[in-house]
Amino acid sequence: MGVIVQSGVSSASSSIRFCLQTNEKRHQPPTSGYTNLQPSSTTLPKLSSSKLSTAPKVFEVIPDLENINSTYAWNNLIKTHLGHHRYVLFIYQNMLLRGFRPDKHTFPRILTASRNFDTLCSGKQIHAHALKFGFGSDKYVITALMEMYGLFEGADSARRVFDQFSSQKNSVSWTLMARLYSREDKPGLAIETFHQMVTLGASGEERDLSVIDAVALSTVLVACGRLKALQEGKKIHDIARKSELESDVLVSNSLLKMYLDCGSIKDARLVFDRMQEKDIISWTAILRGYVKNGGFNEGLKLFRLMNLEGIKPDSLTVSSVLPACSRLSAQKHGREIHAYSLRNHVDSNIVVQNALIDMYMKSGCTESASKIFGRMSEKDTISWTIMILGYSLHGQGKVGVDLFEKMKNMGTVELDDAAYVAVLCACNAARMVEEGLSYFKFIRKPKIEHYSIVVSLLSRSGLFDKARNFIDEHQIEWHKEVQRELLAGCRIHKNTKMAKRVIERLTELEPLNAENYVLLMNMYASNSKWDDVKNVREMIRDMALRPKRAYSWIESRNKLHVFGVGDVSHPRSERIYYELHSLMEKMKEEEKFVPDKDFSMHDVDEERECISIGHSEMSAISFGLISTKPGTTLHITKSLRVCCSCHSSAKIISKIVGREIILKDPDRFHHFKDGMCSCEDFW
Structure with missing residues (x-):
């Protein structure tokens, strides 16, 4: 028996030596025979401190490898060096050459090390050794083999190993199989595998919850979240409850994430509130x-x-x-x-x-954002993109374009799709048509977002023929994003003829979107076509559509104050409207102000049309003026786009009161100061 074992050990060590050499040279693994090759050396190589600072010390305390006199000791030495895969195989090779037979604890560790090589060569050799020494059906070895084959050849290859040894399946191997499917973006198969484990578990019973552990539940919950399968996730939640694992911190966090991934914030909060341990x-x-x-x-x-x-x-x-x-x-x-x-x-x-940077830019504090950006020791593509897009939102498109050129010339960061979106937005804000078209040509695979920004750039610049040609050339007419940008240009340049066609197209693309009918109704109103306004309004009511209500808000003394159109619920409503009326009188007397007609997307209903004192943003401005010290900059946010009349009013108010008013709507920031706006009336 001793001779047989020695022969097997010797041939196995030869194959390992060969595999180390082929990995070193990055050659393909051999197709046949590994018993005739003899190692040229049995000495462990010295490790450089750059690769493993503690390795030389480890080898120094080993006086002589020949003194390691048991498989247990060799296994411990292998375990000590698991983080350094190449040397693990050298240790294993020496173990075999000295006649020590591996056991069931050896192979899982060696297989773990083999996963770090560039090819599957060493892993297949170790698999052959495991079979040769009689450990090919050991459950720990099987799990290690599944991980190895799953890494190199995919989940299907791991499944073949898994299915060959049905008697050795346990919760660890089932969970690993589900995890491999998730890793390959096959969450449906991961969920199916979990249910197979429950119904065909180790005990063979119809439904065996004893095979379930926290890791298995966490794995399947991640798969449910990726699929956004809320009902399936709730079933798994019920299983977690019945198996008394719901309170486990890993399971609780996985349940929380699953509900959040599925968009159910209510269920997520219930899980969070019930958690006994929150990390x-x-x-x-x-x-x-x-x-x-x-x-x-x-x-x-x-x-x-x-x-x-x-x-x-x-x-x-x-x-x-x-x-x-x-x-x-x-x-x-x-x-x-x-x-x-x-x-x-x-x-x-x-x-x-x-x-x-993003927070400060979106809060209207460009200087604070710029300071943080300037102090950053390392900038990635996201950093540059946020700054470029931020300047665009604040009407400083030329600054954004210059920043993009600086990023491009540095050559240290990748110019991805988001970066080109940002620079196209910058060109749009600055109406730099030629530059925008030039940048567009560098995008390898443009997305609809890139196309729509170019349409916006052309239409806002009044180049409607070029915009139509661009749309026809790229066959993007049937995209609502493109039509909305075309409509914005029509509004700026009062192109009501094209606007009517665009709005009608939008109603075809989104027949149940109330905002499209609001646009159509506002366009009729701006042209005093009141019969048409009435007809569209009745259509909205008959279809039971609900247009978005507009709100504006302002922060004062650590509290947010929210206003709607004609809202009188605020405790200071009387003072707010008195201030507004006073401002309107001054605007008429001093500036000869006449409200603009507009067909923008804003509140339209009998009680919600743009009244003489303006929309909700005007109430927020009035509140800000009476609640803050003179000279204080007002920061206001509106849920919908500001209309032309309120935009003109805000410009004049900034001049009358001598203050800067920063108004943020969903598309951009408007910095009103001294009767001017940063958008230059192109928004």
Whole structure:
């Protein structure tokens, strides 16, 4: 028996030596025979400190490899060096040459090391050894083989290994199989595998919940989230509850993420509130979920509560909550979070820095964003893109184009689709037609977003023939984004004839979108076609469509004040409207102001048309004037695009009161100062 074992060990060591050589030279694995090759050396090579700082010390304490006199000792030596795969195989080779027989603990470790090579050569050799030494059907070896084949050849190859040994299937191998499917973006198969485990588990019973563990539940919940399969996710939740694993922190966090991925913030919050143990992952997930789904106030509340509960937010938490500040134009909260990041030394994280730049840009503070950008030791494509797009939103398109050129000339960052979107927006803001068309030619595979910005650039510049030719050339007429940009140009240049055709096309593309009929009705109103206005209004009512209501809000003394059109619910409504009437009188007397007619997308209904004192943004401006000190800049946000009449009013008010008014709508920022606007009336 000793001779037989020695022979097997010797031939196995030869094959390992050959595989090490082929991996070293990056050759393809041999197609036949590995028992005739003899190693030229059995000495372990010295490790350089650059690759493994502790390795020389490890080998120094081994006086002589020949003194390692048991398989157990060799296994421990292999385990010690698992992070350094090439040397693990050298140790294994020496183990075989000295006549020590591997056991079931040896092969999983060697297979783990073999996954780090460039090819499957060594892994297949180890697989052959496992079969030769009689451990090919060991459950731990099978799991290691599945991981190895799954990495190199994919889940289907791992499944073949898995199916060959049905008697050795356990929760670990089932879960691994599901994880491999998820890794290959096959969440449906991952879910199916989980259910197979439950119904055909190790005990062979019809339904065996005992085979389920926290890792298995976490794996299948991730798959449900990726598929956005809410009902399937709820079934898995029920299984977690019945198997008494719902309170496990891994399962709880996975349930939380699954509900958030499926868009069910309500279910996610129920899971969060029931969690017995909440870690930073839990807090960050629910906070991020609220911000992503528009619950900005709740996101900020959770951030404060998180601190009170003694959970220290990290860089991911900070970068997740900052968008809430920009959406609410809550500068004070944003600056407080910035201060927190400085105190807790997470401000140097590039993700946090990018989030801060984005927050300041979207809060109207371009100078603060520019300072952070200038101090960054490392800038990625996202950093540059945020700045370029930010300048565009603030009407400084030329600055954005110059910044793009600087980024391009540096040659250290990739110019991706988002970067070209940003520079096209910059050209659009600055009406740099030739430059925009030139940049468009460099985009290898333009997306509809790129096309629509070019249409916007041409139509806003009054080049309607070129815009139509561009649309026809690229066959993009039947995209609502393109038609909306074309309509914006029609509005600016009062091209009502084309506008009518565009709006009618929009109603064909989106027959149940109430905003398209609002546009049509406003266009008729701007041309005093009141019978047509009445007909469209009746059509909206007959179809039971609900146009979006417009709101504006402003932050004052740590509180958001929200206004609707003709809203009298605010405690200071009487003072607000008195101030508005006074301003309107001054505008008529001093500036000879006459309200503009417009067919923009804003509130239209009998009680919601643009009244003489304006839309909701005018109420917010009036409140800001009576609630802040003279000279204070007002920061206002509106849910819908500002109309021409209110835009003209805001310009004149900025001149009368001597203040800067920064108004943010869904498309851009309007900086009103001294009777002028940063958009130059092109928006």
